[in-house]
Amino acid sequence: MEKKKKTVLVLIITSCLLLLFCLTLYRLSTYLAENYKNSERFQEKKIILDAQWKTAVGKPYVDVKGFDLNDKEIALSDFVGKGDVVLVDFWASWCGPCRKKLPEIKTIYQKYKDKGLVIVGISLDDDREKWLKTTKEEAIEWPQLSNLKKWEESARIAYGVNLIPYTILIGKDGIIADRNKLTAKKIEALLAK
Numbered sequence: 001m002e003k004k005k006k007t008v009l010v011l012i013i014t015s016c017l018l019l020l021f022c023l024t025l026y027r028l029s030t031y032l033a034e035n036y037k038n039s040e041r042f043q044e045k046k047i048i049l050d051a052q053w054k055t056a057v058g059k060p061y062v063d064v065k066g067f068d069l070n071d072k073e074i075a076l077s078d079f080v081g082k083g084d085v086v087l088v089d090f091w092a093s094w095c096g097p098c099r100k101k102l103p104e105i106k107t108i109y110q111k112y113k114d115k116g117l118v119i120v121g122i123s124l125d126d127d128r129e130k131w132l133k134t135t136k137e138e139a140i141e142w143p144q145l146s147n148l149k150k151w152e153e154s155a156r157i158a159y160g161v162n163l164i165p166y167t168i169l170i171g172k173d174g175i176i177a178d179r180n181k182l183t184a185k186k187i188e189a190l191l192a193k
Contacts, residue, residue, distance in 0.1 A: 051160030057179055061086075061170045064155035066122070066145035069132060074145055076120060076155075081174045084118045085190045087182070090156060090166040092124040093134035098165040102138050108187065109142060116172075116191050118142070124164060126150040 055062055063077045080086050089105055091098035109119050119142035125131040126148050135144060147153055155161075159168060169178035171190050178186050 047157065048160045048162050051158055052179075053160075055159045055168070055176055055179075057176050059176055061168075061174050061176055062158045064122070064145070064158050066147045066153075066155060069135060069144050074143065076145070079118050079120050079143065080170050081172075082118075083172055084116045085112075085172055085177075085187065086170040087117060087119045087187070088159075088168040088170065089119060089121045090124065090159075090161050090164050090168075091121060092150070092164060093127075093130045094125070095164050099134075099138070101165045102140070106139075108182075108184070111184075112187055112191065117187060120145060122146065122153070122155045123148075124150050124153050124156060 061076065061080050063075055063080075065073060065075045068074045076086075076088070087105075087108070091101075093099075105119065108117070113119075121135075121140060121142060121144040123131050123144060123146035125134075125146055128148055131144075131146060131148070134140075145155065147155075166180050167178075167182045168176060168180070169182065169186060169190065171177045172193060177190055
């Protein structure tokens with residue numbers, strides 16, 4: 001009988017400790033979740049996700065403004081809705097993968113520029129001279145837009161772009177047709193509409 005009492009007592013103590021552990025873990029996770037929700041990192045991710053939702057495939061494009069290579073203010077609306085398909089290419093002179101992707105973008109430009117495709121580059125540069133030098137070195141012929149604010153670029157934030165290179169394809173009707181999955185088939189289908 002004494003052995004049974006000890007076993008029951010051990011089970012009760014173990015259950016109480018387990019319950020106490022679970023309650024502590026719950027309180028800790030609640031505390032961490034609340035602190036994370038209020039953190040700058042969470043707020044940044046929320047802004048990006050909200051922007052991606054607002055500019056998802058099937059939704060209307062969002063107009064953004066910046067300055068071209070000649071320091072003239074331009075807007076995406078200067079190109080969208082004018083009867084052309086618009087490919088928006090987010091890039092930067094300091095971005096190795098962006099520079100690697102440029103030959104592909106150039107090929108697309110050469111193939112479709114006379115068939116109704118306009119490319120607009122949006123640079124995440126913060127150094128005007130490097131931006132100008134790179135566009136010249138790389139012989140980039142299409143319009144460029146930037147506010148020279150690197151990751152604080154308003155166009156990047158408006159479209160929820162969290163990495164570069166990144167492309168957005170906008171149909172003739174101003175509706176976003178693709179986000180970062182550029183293919184010749186998609187361009188041709190939009191040009192045929």
